[in-house]
Amino acid sequence: MEEIRCLLWLVMIFGAGNPRIWKALHRYHSPQKAVEILRKPETDADLHLPEHTLRRIRQTGEDKVDEMLERCEKLRLSILWYGDAAYPEQLLSIVNPPVLLFYQGDSSLLQNHLLLTIVGTRNPAEYSLRVEKTICHDLVQMGFVPVPQYLKPYPDYLYLLVLLHLL
Numbered sequence: 001m002e003e004i005r006c007l008l009w010l011v012m013i014f015g016a017g018n019p020r021i022w023k024a025l026h027r028y029h030s031p032q033k034a035v036e037i038l039r040k041p042e043t044d045a046d047l048h049l050p051e052h053t054l055r056r057i058r059q060t061g062e063d064k065v066d067e068m069l070e071r072c073e074k075l076r077l078s079i080l081w082y083g084d085a086a087y088p089e090q091l092l093s094i095v096n097p098p099v100l101l102f103y104q105g106d107s108s109l110l111q112n113h114l115l116l117t118i119v120g121t122r123n124p125a126e127y128s129l130r131v132e133k134t135i136c137h138d139l140v141q142m143g144f145v146p147v148p149q150y151l152k153p154y155p156d157y158l159y160l161l162v163l164l165h166l167l
Helices: 003-014 019-028 031-038 041-047 051-059 062-074 089-093 126-141 157-166
Strands: 078-081 100-103
Touching: 003 019, 003 031, 003 051, 003 062, 003 078, 003 100, 019 031
Parallel strands: none
Antiparallel strands: 078 100
């Protein structure tokens, strides 16, 4: 498998943002080698992974990766990986950067700009929504580039600001 497919498989096995992805990449020196080793059933005991992870390894084949890539294509999502020249350099300075970024639009906006995204509950209080709307608006006016997360049903004011910012 090519690198991006291997990284997508690792994300599907461990979950996005799981530090075990980076541990596997460092230990085996490449996404391909990590996938090759993790798929060998005889290494299960040596890996000391939880049973649910071992189950996902057994159940997630290349067909599942193909399905995920097809979904991305249907949604017009592109994928950046940490080795891509367009991957935001500032992300590489954090402890556990995402190995993959899914995006729509111009990936160059992720370079050399102040980026704004919001992480929060899916069930925010009315007060939180009012504060988010005000803060997001002010930060975008100051030059931050909004990076929405598209988490539903969370009303993402950042998404609305992106639309307003582009008009």
